[in-house]
Amino acid sequence: MLFKALPRIFRPLPALAARIPSQCAACHAWPAERVCQACVARFAQPAARCQRCAVRVPEGVDVCGACLRKPPVLDACLAAVDYAYPWAGALSDFKFRGDPGWAHTLAALLRGTPGVGPALAAADRVLPVPLSAERLRTRGFNQSALLAQHLATSQADAHTLLRLHSTDAQSGLPRAQRLRNLQGAFAVEPALAPGLRGQRVVLVDDVMTTGATLEAAAMPLRQAGAAHITGIVLARTALD
DSSP, X not given: OGGGGSOGGGSOXXXXXXXXXXXXXXXXXXXXXXXXXXXXXXXXXXXXXXXXXXXXXXXXXXXXXXXXXXXXXXSEEEEEEESOTTHHHHHHXXXXXXXXXXXXXXXXXXXXXXXXXXXXXXXXXXXXXXXXXXXXXXXXXXXXXXXXXXXXXXTBOSSSEEEOSOOOOOTTOOHHHHHHHHTTOEEEOTTTGGGGTTOEEEEEEEEXXXXXXXXXXXXXXXXXXXXXXXXXXXXXXXXX
């Protein structure tokens, strides 16, 4: 991207960065959106997914075997795409290369995903999965909060769900270990907890691998009395 070569202090604000002409990350057409509409149509085809964890399932299957055996805390989960080309690279640019301008494009992709519009319309609050204070300082922004803001400005709420501490890198760990690492990592702001009772909540994250992070984040919301919790993620990895 044109502005990546600039020192961080001189990079455009996210709203401006989203409008800078750019090569399509997939087909490299120029000028174009971050991902042109032809490539969105090619690489973001709707897929049959488990209604509870968004993993791919055969056509006609509503809930995967794992969720039937042990229903997750989430009542529903929606994913826009698989964690694959070109979205994996886009997310790496977004999160790890200091490029918040991706938020506009990725949120638009999410908004066009079947089921996401009704879930947002029905939500009382749209909560991003929070980062630890240490990671937020390092990265400079919370990618999930930017997505939530673009998805639902009026319902976006970055204050109700708190991250109490950081965890070690989760990549490569099985789900059970991830859940153990995340125990006690999230909490509801005590002063705001009463307002959650009976509400419909949407949790927003960028990538879902085993579901452990969303599960851990949803638990205190359920304990505070949230009536319905939907997870919305941009990309879902395949299960091993």
